[in-house]
Amino acid sequence: MSVFINGVDKQSVDVNAVQVKQSLSGANSNVNKGVYDATLLETVDGDLAVGNIKAGITIFGKDGTLAMTMTHDVQGSDVDGQGSIGSVDWYLETTGDIAAGANVTLLTTTIDCAQATVIEAAYFIESFVNNANTVKLQLYIDGVAQGETGFIVALLGYLYYDIGYGSVASGARIVYLNAHNYDVVFADKVKFAGGLFAGACKNV
């Protein structure tokens, strides 16, 4: 039944013919019957921000920008602690001797993305002691080699691998960043800082 007061149509929720003023709360998702003052949802809950929404997802018109982060499980001893450069967690490692012909895991992590994603492996070589032109870095995803660098002689390198649409189905995928010593005679040593991180998950 519509109720008019002073000629103005009022909502039917009322107590003793008085409208119930409602308000939203960031503590819950309840939207009770009643009348509300105009507002912005992000004012009600400041956590409704693009930086808190995963990239590729839109909530109430806000396009998420949050890149998926990865947990890192550093292999070997973390000699010099860790810092961060931008959104990447870096781990400084001394690999110790990489035996002749050996393949050593520097970093490993797990990703889980329902759709496609971009895997990026960045590395910074602080110093290396080797016979030159012997050690390369390799990226493995889900037990399949995705690529390999040239000899790590430059001090700063960046590996970027877009593993393509549909390449990562839902479920955990393990990512390795390895160092391979192609010299079958001499061991090599690399002081390495690097990180593995994923870009935005994209919808197919």
Added chain:
Amino acid sequence: MLVLVKMFSEVIMRLKIPLTGTISKYHPELAKYGGSSGISGDLNDPVRPVPVNLGNVSWKLVSIDLETDTAEIEVTPSDNISEPDLGAEGKQKKDKDGNLLYKSRQATEQEKVSFLQYAKNLVEGHTKDELYQISKCPRLKRPTGNNKLGGK
């Protein structure tokens, strides 16, 4: 061999190279997307091109062919080259521990072409069997009980 020229005259090359390692799982529903999305590998024996030293090039996986057990890779010459760090007398410098020191410099265009040529000669100048012998790696293995999916 397929040679492509990207923007800014960057020369890249595609090669087909035999695969080693062990397939742990097939994902036929993802195979249509190319790359390696059709399979997963054993983490202790991952699916990979035979580990022959292709020289001062980097490569990215383009596709895997389970009929021929080969990977198509896109090969790019490195921008830098390492060479001995020589002192005033022309002798290679050493650090305090006696290790020989090296320095890096930009590779010339001619050197980059030679890097690609080296990789091409290595892969295309040998048979699949010879590449398995050089790398001391076995042929690609499949999950136990399922050897019907391709493979030569």
